[in-house]
Amino acid sequence: MKYALLVYSDQSSWEGVDEEEAARRRAESMPRWVTLFEEMGKADPSSEGRELVAASEAKVVRMVDGERVVTDGPFAETKEMIGGLFLTDLPDLDEAIRIAALVPAAEYGSLEIRPIVEM
Amino acid sequence: MEYLALIYSDERRWDEATDAERAAGYEKYVEFANAARAAGVLVGGEELASTRSATTVRIREGEQLVTDGPYAEAKEALGGYFLLDCPSFDDALDWAARIPAVETGAVEVRPVHVDEEA
Amino acid sequence: MTVSLEATFREEWPRAVAILTRVLGDLSLAEDAVQDAFATALERWPRDGVPRSPGAWIVATARNGAIDRIRRERTFARKAEMLARLQDLSDDPDADVSSIPDERLALLFTCCHPALAVEARVALTLREVAGLATPEIARAFLVPEPTLAQRLVRAKRRVRETGIPFRVPPDHLLPDRLPDVLRVLYLVFNEGYAATSGAELVRRELCAEAIRLAKLLCVLMPDEPEAFGLLALLLLQDSRREARSGRDGELVLLADQDRSLWDRAAIDEGLRVLDRAEAMRRPGPYQLQAAIAAGHAEGTDPSVIAVLYGALEQFEPTPVVRLNRAVAVALAGDLEGGLALLDALEGLDGYSYLPAARADLLRRLGRAEEAAVAYRDALALTENAAERRFLAHRLEEVTASTSW
Numbered sequence: 001m002k003y004a005l006l007v008y009s010d011q012s013s014w015e016g017v018d019e020e021e022a023a024r025r026r027a028e029s030m031p032r033w034v035t036l037f038e039e040m041g042k043a044d045p046s047s048e049g050r051e052l053v054a055a056s057e058a059k060v061v062r063m064v065d066g067e068r069v070v071t072d073g074p075f076a077e078t079k080e081m082i083g084g085l086f087l088t089d090l091p092d093l094d095e096a097i098r099i100a101a102l103v104p105a106a107e108y109g110s111l112e113i114r115p116i117v118e119m
Numbered sequence: 120m121e122y123l124a125l126i127y128s129d130e131r132r133w134d135e136a137t138d139a140e141r142a143a144g145y146e147k148y149v150e151f152a153n154a155a156r157a158a159g160v161l162v163g164g165e166e167l168a169s170t171r172s173a174t175t176v177r178i179r180e181g182e183q184l185v186t187d188g189p190y191a192e193a194k195e196a197l198g199g200y201f202l203l204d205c206p207s208f209d210d211a212l213d214w215a216a217r218i219p220a221v222e223t224g225a226v227e228v229r230p231v232h233v234d235e236e237a
Numbered sequence: 238m239t240v241s242l243e244a245t246f247r248e249e250w251p252r253a254v255a256i257l258t259r260v261l262g263d264l265s266l267a268e269d270a271v272q273d274a275f276a277t278a279l280e281r282w283p284r285d286g287v288p289r290s291p292g293a294w295i296v297a298t299a300r301n302g303a304i305d306r307i308r309r310e311r312t313f314a315r316k317a318e319m320l321a322r323l324q325d326l327s328d329d330p331d332a333d334v335s336s337i338p339d340e341r342l343a344l345l346f347t348c349c350h351p352a353l354a355v356e357a358r359v360a361l362t363l364r365e366v367a368g369l370a371t372p373e374i375a376r377a378f379l380v381p382e383p384t385l386a387q388r389l390v391r392a393k394r395r396v397r398e399t400g401i402p403f404r405v406p407p408d409h410l411l412p413d414r415l416p417d418v419l420r421v422l423y424l425v426f427n428e429g430y431a432a433t434s435g436a437e438l439v440r441r442e443l444c445a446e447a448i449r450l451a452k453l454l455c456v457l458m459p460d461e462p463e464a465f466g467l468l469a470l471l472l473l474q475d476s477r478r479e480a481r482s483g484r485d486g487e488l489v490l491l492a493d494q495d496r497s498l499w500d501r502a503a504i505d506e507g508l509r510v511l512d513r514a515e516a517m518r519r520p521g522p523y524q525l526q527a528a529i530a531a532g533h534a535e536g537t538d539p540s541v542i543a544v545l546y547g548a549l550e551q552f553e554p555t556p557v558v559r560l561n562r563a564v565a566v567a568l569a570g571d572l573e574g575g576l577a578l579l580d581a582l583e584g585l586d587g588y589s590y591l592p593a594a595r596a597d598l599l600r601r602l603g604r605a606e607e608a609a610v611a612y613r614d615a616l617a618l619t620e621n622a623a624e625r626r627f628l629a630h631r632l633e634e635v636t637a638s639t640s641w
Contacts, residue, residue, distance in 0.1 A: 001400040004167055006197070008190045048163070050202065051232040052123055058229045061212055063221045070212060075127050075227040078191050082125065084232075085200070087165065092402035093174065093352055094410065100176040101183055110190045111176040114197075115398060117166040171391070172398040174352040183413065185351040187395070 002089045002116035003096045008080040009109030011055055029104045036102040040088055043095060047088040055081035080109050087116070121162060121231035122203045122211035127195040128224030130169050147219040155203065160214060164201035195224050202231075242282065245291050246275060250368035253295045255340035258403050260322045261303065264347070265393045268365070270306070274298035292334035293327070300326045341366065342405050342457040345450075349418040350401045357392035358421050359428075364389055366453075367446050377439045378428060418454065419467045419523060422447050426471050430478065444475050455510075465514035466524030472507030473530035476500040491533055504534045522552040540569035556584040560591060567598050576602070589618035593628060596635075605635045 014022070040047045055074040062069045074081055083105065090096050093113070100111035136144065148166075155161035173189040189196065201218065205211040208230065215226045250271065257267035274295050288294040304323050307316055327337065348361040359378075363369045369377075375385035395401075406414040429443025451468040458464050480498035483489050511527050525548055532542045546562035559582055567575025576598045585591045596611035612632040619625060 002165075003400075004165060006190070050121065050123060052229045053232050055229070058227050059208070059212060060225050060227045061215045061218075061221050062225045063216070068216050068221075074229075075125065075195075075225050076191070076193060078193075080190060082197075085123075087163075090400075093350075093400040094402055094406070096400070097174070097176055097183075097185060097352070101178060106176055106178045109177075112190045113174045113176065113399075114170075114189075115168040115172050115400060117168050119166075168398060172395060174399055187352060187354040187357070 001092065001096075002087065002118060004114045004116055005049075005086040005088065005096070005100050005103065006082055006112040006114065007084040007086075007103055007105045007109065008112060009083050009105045010079055011081050011083065014054060015056075032102070032104045036099070036104070039102055040086065040099055043099060044089045047086060049084060049086035051084040052082065055083075083109075120205065120207075120233075122205055122208070122215075123229050123231060124201045124203060124211070124215045124218060125197055125227040125229070126199045126201070126218060126220045126224070127227065128198050128220045129194060130196050130198065132223065133198075134169075144219065151217055151219065152201075154217070155201065155214060160203045160205055160210075162202040162204050164199065166199040167197060169198075170196045198224075242279075242287070245287065246278075247368040249292045249295050250275070251341050251344060251366045252292055252334070252339065253299055254365050255344040256296055256326070256337055257299055257303065258344060258347075259338075259340045260300075260326050261319055262403065264365070264396050264403070266303070267299075268393070270299040270303040271295065273302045277302075288330055290331050290334055293332040293337075294330040296326070296334070296337065297328045297330045297332075300328055339457070340403075341453065343403055345418060345454065345457075346405055346414060347396065347401060347403050349414075349421045350396070351414070351417050352399055352401060353392055353395060355421075355424070357388060357395070358417075359424055360385060360388050361392045361396075362421050362450070363425065363446065367450055369446070373439050376437060377443050379440075415458075415461060415463060419463060422450050422454070422467060423471075423523075425450070426474070430474065441478075444471070444478065447471055448475065460517070462514040462517040462519045463521040463523045465510050465517075466521055466527050469507045469511035469514060469527035470523055470530055472503050472510060473527060473534055476503035476507065476534065499534070507531065507534070520548070522549060525549040525552065538569070539565060543569045556582055556588075560585065560588075560594060564594050567601075572598050572602050587618060589615045589624065591615075592618065593624075596628075596631065600631065600635055605638050608635045 017025075040049075058072075058074040060071045060073070060075050062071075086099075086103075088096075088099065090099065096113045100106060100113055103111055105111065133141070133144075152161060152164060170189040170192070175186045175188060175190055177184045177186075198220070201214075203211050203214055205214065208228070211228050211230075215221070215228045218226050220226055253271045253274070254264075254267050257270050258264050261267050261270070277298055278291075278295060282288070300323055304320060307319050307323070345362065345366050348365055349358045353361070360374055363374045363377075364371065371386050371389065372382050375382040378385070380388075425443050426447035429441055429445075429447065432440035432443070448468070448471050451464070451471055454461075454464045455468055476499050477491075477494060479500070480494040480496070481489055489495075507527070508531055511524070511531055514524050514527070525545055529542055529545045529549070531537070532545065543562060543565035546558065546565045550558050550562055559578065563575045563578035563582070565575075566578060576595065579591065579595050579598065582591060592611045592614035596608045596615060599605075599608035599611055609632060612628055612635065616625060616628050616632070619628070
């Protein structure tokens with residue numbers, strides 16, 4: 001079954017963080033990322049994922065009364081924002097839970113597992 | 120450069136739509152995908168099952184917590200996405216404005232993060 | 238339907254649903270097939286007599302009905318696969334049903350999967366593993382039948398749509414998943430235990446149902462001490478059910494209960510089951526809770542109870558367990574120690590038992606004014622009429638002793 005793993009985390013702790021600190025944080029979580037990619041790759045070699053830039057840099061598009069309206073910022077005003085997602089084909093939900101739990105953000109954010117609607 | 124277009128819409132509208140309305144809705148998405156593909160900007164895209172089928176996983180104090188439901192309940196939920204490859208953010212926004220959900224919901228566009236070394 | 242037919246149905250439903258779910262890979266489809274088979278049985282058995290092997294008859298009939306339905310309806314993709322697996326299933330109505338693998342444990346774990354909301358797990362477990370009818374479950378939980386029916390429909394749909402696998406979890410997942418099952422059974426029991434003697438029988442029968450399921454779990458997982466620990470706990474708690482409510486339906490504290498109303502047979506059975514659990518030498522929270530309940534039943538020294546709560550706290554460092562431990566320490570004779578533990582507690586805001594427990598200890602220590610304050614705090618936090626009467630009475634006592 002194909003699943004999307006949506007990575008939610010509180011991005012406020014990243015605000016105003018300089019390049020050096022950002023690099024340090026990434027280096028610290030690197031071993032967990034390596035494990036995640038290994039396990040995900042073993043479970044489904046065709047797995048894909050994308051990390052997104054900060055939610056504060058998002059833009060939202062709507063049509064209002066026939067007019068295109070673009071606003072700055074993310075759509076959802078929630079404490080945790082989507083920071084990335086993975087797409088992976090796994091045997092069942094237990095496997096999806098196992099892989100989701102390996103994402104570093106699981107420890108301070110939330111991983112939402114959603115089945116993909118297959119056409 | 121890659122951009123993710125996150126599609127937000129009211130799930131209840133979709134649930135309560137007739138078969139004909141849904142078929143028409145899908146038709147519009149197929150049209151969009153075809154146009155984006157023809158223009159060489161479509162990298163990928165998926166429809167997500169409704170939040171009724173969502174499961175959330177967290178690890179707190181070493182304990183794995185699994186809960187029924189999405190991260191947050193909201194009137195408009197994430198229903199799918201398109202991954203686009205465009206020369207600029209504005210181009211990505213132009214394409215996003217053609218996604219059917221902008222009429223009744225909203226589309227959030229976010230650049231994909233690229234590592235410095237890449 | 239006669240009583241014995243009903244009993245047969247309850248016995249055979251979970252087994253048949255489990256077997257068909259294994260074969261079809263779909264709980265809803267399996268349930269439909271078994272439902273139809275039972276409807277046929279209801280028609281034929283009173284007329285033709287109960288078959289020699291009712292379970293096998295049900296499975297064979299469900300199998301044949303499922304084959305017919307799938308041939309007629311299903312789109313091609315999984316049709317061939319399902320039909321092939323159904324063909325392999327025995328169609329012999331006289332077969333020895335124990336020759337078909339028992340899939341009830343897989344069914345129980347599926348129904349108790351953590352990705353399902355707790356109320357969905359409870360409803361699904363009672364429907365599929367206990368074989369209770371939807372209206373019975375609705376009445377037992379004081380929920381309108383359509384609501385319960387919808388809850389079941391959504392739960393089954395969620396099992397399918399999220400990809401919950403039909404299986405007993407592999408060994409490395411069991412330490413997480415077994416507690417989920419135990420918790421559901423304990424919830425069912427507590428729902429029944431909370432029902433006063435005036436409540437509908439089907440509510441109080443939830444206790445018996447939970448015990449039945451716990452026994453089934455022990456049969457299916459004979460090497461799991463926590464399964465036996467849960468069963469022991471339920472038996473020991475259940476032994477007190479006649480003594481725990483007074484004439485007006487009010488709750489009677491353990492210390493004040495009429496012990497002649499305790500069910501000695503249940504106590505003895507609970508103690509035997511606990512022995513069996515402890516012989517496996519793998520302690521756990523349910524075994525400890527059972528040991529504490531056993532301690533109360535046998536009048537064990539309070540200091541032993543306090544030690545047991547200390548051990549339980551290692552497994553479940555929750556405020557409620559800490560509260561109970563503090564009270565046990567006090568009852569074992571160390572009032573000051575117990576009070577100190579209570580004062581250190583966090584996370585119990587709004588829980589009337591905390592000020593009530595503090596009040597009691599302060600009262601025993603002769604600190605009447607402080608006790609009065611605590612009794613008032615407790616009163617402010619509880620709406621329960623029986624509790625309020627009790628606390629008000631105590632408050633009167635302590636204020637009487639300080640006024641002159």
